Amino acid sequence: MINSVTAKFRKDLNAGVVGLAVLAALAAEDGDVYGYELAKRAPFRPSSIYPVLRALCAAGWLSSRVVPSYAGPARRYYRITAKGRETLAAWRETWLETRNFVNELLER
Numbered sequence: 001m002i003n004s005v006t007a008k009f010r011k012d013l014n015a016g017v018v019g020l021a022v023l024a025a026l027a028a029e030d031g032d033v034y035g036y037e038l039a040k041r042a043p044f045r046p047s048s049i050y051p052v053l054r055a056l057c058a059a060g061w062l063s064s065r066v067v068p069s070y071a072g073p074a075r076r077y078y079r080i081t082a083k084g085r086e087t088l089a090a091w092r093e094t095w096l097e098t099r100n101f102v103n104e105l106l107e108r
Helices: 004-027 035-041 046-058 082-107
Strands: 062-067 075-080
Touching: 004 035, 004 046, 004 062, 004 075, 004 082, 035 046, 035 075, 046 062, 075 082
Parallel strands: none
Antiparallel strands: 062 075
């Protein structure tokens, strides 16, 4: 059972890693990925991914394009940019350092 303190910790932790997870997921793809498809693959709610996608696009780390759909509303597809790959590399190093630090503390 998750109590409110644990739920808040999880929410705060997720807020800090969604951008990293999105960049990593898109870096692993050969082509463009539909936003909803990306949200389905990630362990985050779609409502938390879309604001991150917009922010990553605004920073120039992702590009996006809108494709009309015959079966519903138009779909927005995303692709990581070269600048996004550079950012991912830096964030990955920061993540690994932080993870190792926290693991060391928890294992004591």
